[in-house]
Amino acid sequence: MSKQSGSVLPPLSVDRTSPVPLYYQLARQLESAVEDGTLPPGTLLGNEIDLATRLGLSRPTVRQAIRTLVDKGLLVRRRGVGTQVVPGGVRRGLELTSLYDDLDAAGQRPATRVLADRLEPADGPVAAALGVPEGSEVHYLERLRTARGEPVAHLRNHLPPGLLPPGADLAGTGLYRLLRAASVTLHSARQSVGARAATAAEAAPLDERAGAPLLTMERVSYDDKGRAVEYGSHLYRAARYSFEFRLMVRP
Structure with a gap:
């Protein structure tokens, strides 16, 4: 399936031994993927539960990372759809x-x-x-x-x-x-x-x-x-x- 369907994420990883919070590591990787076009406008990332399962992270960690990027205007939450990359700034x-x-x-x-x-x-x-x-x-x-x-x-x-x-x-x-x-x-x-x-x-x-x-x-x-x-x-x-x-x- 295509990226637009939300089935494909770029390779993401976090360093659990790093002093940098896990949510921030995830947010920075997703932000880079949005900015370089790996996650193009309109890409569906799925809901927080799906993302947490796919990434092997807790739901609160994923929620905080997503909220960080929503506040920056890079992602948007849509009821019944999930998290989506907004049109480019x-x-x-x-x-x-x-x-x-x-x-x-x-x-x-x-x-x-x-x-x-x-x-x-x-x-x-x-x-x-x-x-x-x-x-x-x-x-x-x-x-x-x-x-x-x-x-x-x-x-x-x-x-x-x-x-x-x-x-x-x-x-x-x-x-x-x-x-x-x-x-x-x-x-x-x-x-x-x-x-x-x-x-x-x-x-x-x-x-x-x-x-x-x-x-x-x-x-x-x-x-x-x-x-x-x-x-x-x-x-x-x-x-x-x-x-x-x-x-x-x-x-």
Whole structure:
């Protein structure tokens, strides 16, 4: 039978003489198997009793290992089915690309629900980011981005008015594609990344619980003339999303 049926596990072993807890040894091996594709998305691992029997471990040990990976967003428990590998998370390098393009390139089937598309007065932080007078009219966009049918990010963007044509297809493609189509040449950005717990209002659209960890990102993007063309303030599900940094040693 195939891995998707849950009948095949990679070779797993624990060292009972090691000071490292058995549950942690098992969790690390399963995590590695998920990350390297040995256990691909959708793989059924079976229930805790089956796993404990197959691995020769106690049920509490297996339960703790599974809980560790469920908390990390790598596994999910489904009633009547057992434990399953969730769809792969999104890893995004820190480059000036759009989330839609990154998801599309990764085969994650991105989709967008437009929550707001309107003109509104710029408050202080928005005006400062875009370099416009406070209270002046800016274009506000709010969207929910999904991958493989699951929410990934809640996106809020402010742009100078007139950059996008009326009726731009915000649901069918990414913002940066629309800007490029409008002859905006993106050149650079200033970006900050953080993390915090979700409020109840933030958690609901992302299908998370209140208090769940969220990644935050604020970005101001500039065109080739040095003009601020977009201010983004976004929330990402930490269990499904990560930023990758490449660090160099300074000579």
